[in-house]
Amino acid sequence: MIPKAFLFVVVIVYTAFAAGPFVWVATMSLRTTSEITQDHYAWPETLHWEKFPQAWFNSNYSVYFENSLLVVVSAVAVLTVVGAMAAHCFARYRFRVNRILYFIIFSAIIFPPQITIIALFQILVQYGLYNSLVGLTLVYIAVQLPLTVYILESFFARIPADLFDAARIDGYPEWQIFWKVSLPIALPAIATTIILNTILLWNEFLYAVVLITDEAKRTLPLGIQRFMGDQLEDVGMIATGLMIAIIPVVLIYVFFSEKLIQGMTAGAVK
Amino acid sequence: MATVALKALTKRYPGSDLLAVDAVDLDIAHGEFMVLLGPSGCGKSTTLRMIAGLESIGSGELTIDGKRVNDIPAKDRDIAMVFQSYALYPHMTVFDNLAFGLRRRSVSASEIRDRVRDVAATLGLAELLKRKPHALSGGQRQRVALGRAIVRDPKVFLFDEPLSNLDAALRVGMRGELIKLHHRLGVTMIYVTHDQVEAMTMGDRICIMNGGKVVQIGAPLDVYREPADMFVAAFLGSPPANLLTGRFNGSGLEVGDMRLPVARRDSADEVIFAIRPEDIRIDGSAPHAQGEVLAVEPLGAETIVRFRLPGVASDVLVRGPRTVAAKVGERVPVVFDLDAAHLFDPVTTRRIL
Numbered sequence: 016m017i018p019k020a021f022l023f024v025v026v027i028v029y030t031a032f033a034a035g036p037f038v039w040v041a042t043m044s045l046r047t048t049s050e051i052t053q054d055h056y057a058w059p060e061t062l063h064w065e066k067f068p069q070a071w072f073n074s075n076y077s078v079y080f081e082n083s084l085l086v087v088v089s090a091v092a093v094l095t096v097v098g099a100m101a102a103h104c105f106a107r108y109r110f111r112v113n114r115i116l117y118f119i120i121f122s123a124i125i126f127p128p129q130i131t132i133i134a135l136f137q138i139l140v141q142y143g144l145y146n147s148l149v150g151l152t153l154v155y156i157a158v159q160l161p162l163t164v165y166i167l168e169s170f171f172a173r174i175p176a177d178l179f180d181a182a183r184i185d186g187y188p189e190w191q192i193f194w195k196v197s198l199p200i201a202l203p204a205i206a207t208t209i210i211l212n213t214i215l216l217w218n219e220f221l222y223a224v225v226l227i228t229d230e231a232k233r234t235l236p237l238g239i240q241r242f243m244g245d246q247l248e249d250v251g252m253i254a255t256g257l258m259i260a261i262i263p264v265v266l267i268y269v270f271f272s273e274k275l276i277q278g279m280t281a282g283a284v285k
Numbered sequence: 286m287a288t289v290a291l292k293a294l295t296k297r298y299p300g301s302d303l304l305a306v307d308a309v310d311l312d313i314a315h316g317e318f319m320v321l322l323g324p325s326g327c328g329k330s331t332t333l334r335m336i337a338g339l340e341s342i343g344s345g346e347l348t349i350d351g352k353r354v355n356d357i358p359a360k361d362r363d364i365a366m367v368f369q370s371y372a373l374y375p376h377m378t379v380f381d382n383l384a385f386g387l388r389r390r391s392v393s394a395s396e397i398r399d400r401v402r403d404v405a406a407t408l409g410l411a412e413l414l415k416r417k418p419h420a421l422s423g424g425q426r427q428r429v430a431l432g433r434a435i436v437r438d439p440k441v442f443l444f445d446e447p448l449s450n451l452d453a454a455l456r457v458g459m460r461g462e463l464i465k466l467h468h469r470l471g472v473t474m475i476y477v478t479h480d481q482v483e484a485m486t487m488g489d490r491i492c493i494m495n496g497g498k499v500v501q502i503g504a505p506l507d508v509y510r511e512p513a514d515m516f517v518a519a520f521l522g523s524p525p526a527n528l529l530t531g532r533f534n535g536s537g538l539e540v541g542d543m544r545l546p547v548a549r550r551d552s553a554d555e556v557i558f559a560i561r562p563e564d565i566r567i568d569g570s571a572p573h574a575q576g577e578v579l580a581v582e583p584l585g586a587e588t589i590v591r592f593r594l595p596g597v598a599s600d601v602l603v604r605g606p607r608t609v610a611a612k613v614g615e616r617v618p619v620v621f622d623l624d625a626a627h628l629f630d631p632v633t634t635r636r637i638l
Contacts (some may be wrong), residue, residue, distance in 0.1 A: 177372035180339050184358040185386035185433075195385075199376040 043254035066255045080236030087216045088156040102167030123161040163208045170204035206271040235260045287350045287440035289313040294345035305331045307497035320488035321477045328497040333477045363435035366443040371426045373418040379412040386437045404436040424455045435585040444476040515634040516557045526601045533560040543574045543594030557629040562604035572618030578611045
């Protein structure tokens with residue numbers, strides 16, 4: 016058996032490894048760039064809290080934040096509902112092309128985004144969706160849907176078929192069975208996809224940088240990029256921007272984490 | 286209350302050559318407790334699910350109260366079903382599980398409350414209404430599943446092996462309660478099981494199925510005493526009937542080295558001689574044969590004795606009183622109660638006598 020003390024050391028080392036960079040950025044977010052250039056790793060002497068309102072108001076972060084919120088919330092909402100419906104169908108109904116469709120959707124997961132991005136760019140230009148938040152939202156939905164369906168399908172498939180039969184006999188049509196039986200039972204899995212999609216899309220950079228050009232339409236990851244000039248990087252402000260960007264992700268994780276753990280450890284349906 | 290009639294009901298699952306249900310004819314009367322009995326895979330559950338509307342009907346006709354319901358969806362058939370897995374909604378409280386079906390049927394909230402409370406009280410669930418299914422014992426879940434059916438006040442109750450997941454003691458108790466429930470409600474019930482004790486004790490009539498076909502329909506004791514074919518004789522009874530090959534030869538029936546005074550029928554020479562273990566006695570007065578005792582199984586109330594009879598290939602089981610004093614290896618006299626014995630045609634497997 017492995018001694019407990021050894022495991023404890025491993026956990027501490029791993030925590031330091033994972034949390035270290037985060038703490039470092041957090042300290043930098045409260046220091047000015049000139050302070051940081053003098054000593055990269057120093058603890059903040061005076062806490063420059065004013066950098067947060069400065070980033071928010073002067074550097075347009077309020078706009079980026081709003082854009083990100085709009086895009087991510089609507090994309091995740093659509094992803095959750097459409098993904099759950101698709102997963103429900105794949106898991107519940109026997110129809111001729113079920114497995115073929117599922118395979119096609121699933122195989123979309125393996126393509127790296129770089130492959131599709133030029134085609135996507137042209138499609139969006141043609142439909143007048145280039146450089147628009149609606150266009151970006153649609154792309155986010157399309158990109159994340161396969162993974163969402165994949166996670167949810169495996170969970171829906173584990174819900175015993177008798178429950179659906181019981182609901183049918185209780186007088187419910189298929190549509191209502193989805194809302195009143197499938198969805199509530201699958202809540203842990205749904206929470207998992209909500210967290211996963213929110214975090215991934217909140218931090219998404221590649222599609223945003225290709226598909227958005229207007230200053231007023233930038234999302235947070237693009238906003239942070241603005242502080243990286245050709246000659247000079249405003250490291251202090253980047254750190255502050257990152258801390259602002261991270262807050263919603265932390266919140267959503269805290270809010271859903273219990274469900275997330277349930278979802279990941281679940282043979283939950285019994 | 287309702288009658289249910291199945292006319293040549295047939296079902297084939299896609300991709301299968303075999304008929305899961307093969308031209309099943311069955312008439313179920315008002316208020317009857319009909320048991321569908323058979324080994325697993327015999328089509329009894331599929332038949333029940335077709336009655337429920339959970340499986341589409343391949344061909345044939347299903348009527349409830351004289352009305353054809355082939356194409357009426359499950360939700361509009363006004364039937365309730367209790368599942369082997371109970372199928373309780375895990376995210377709802379007991380109250381909501383019971384009320385779920387009523388909410389769909391535009392019953393007022395106050396009436397739902399009253400009906401759920403009534404049913405919960407009769408089933409001893411009153412204290413558990415706020416619990417979720419995972420916080421209930423197996424027996425309690427079973428009651429909730431039953432309550433969910435009762436509260437709806439349906440025309441027909443369907444049961445799909447509802448007691449199989451309970452332990453033995455609970456099963457006996459629930460069996461009694463289901464019989465009482467049937468008497469109290471007087472409603473038509475169709476009950477699927479592979480357990481012959483459940484079938485014998487609960488059914489007004491039993492419909493025995495094998496390989497998708499109905500083999501025999503009748504009152505429990507009639508089916509037991511007058512099996513229509515070798516399958517029923519061998520399936521019912523614990524232990525089941527002894528099936529021995531016999532041959533008519535002049536003055537009587539030869540079974541092994543025994544010669545039994547059985548009248549010849551207008552059929553083939555070869556027959557299967559069937560006799561239930563309780564119709565054989567160990568008795569010195571005018572024995573039909575001397576049997577060699579192979580094993581003795583005292584069960585307390587009775588004793589099962591396994592014999593080898595001269596010239597008979599298969600072992601013969603005898604159900605004797607607990608006082609039987611046979612010892613392994615002994616030779617003892619055996620008497621058949623020939624009035625209770627049957628003959629089967631070895632080719633068609635149907636009963637001749």
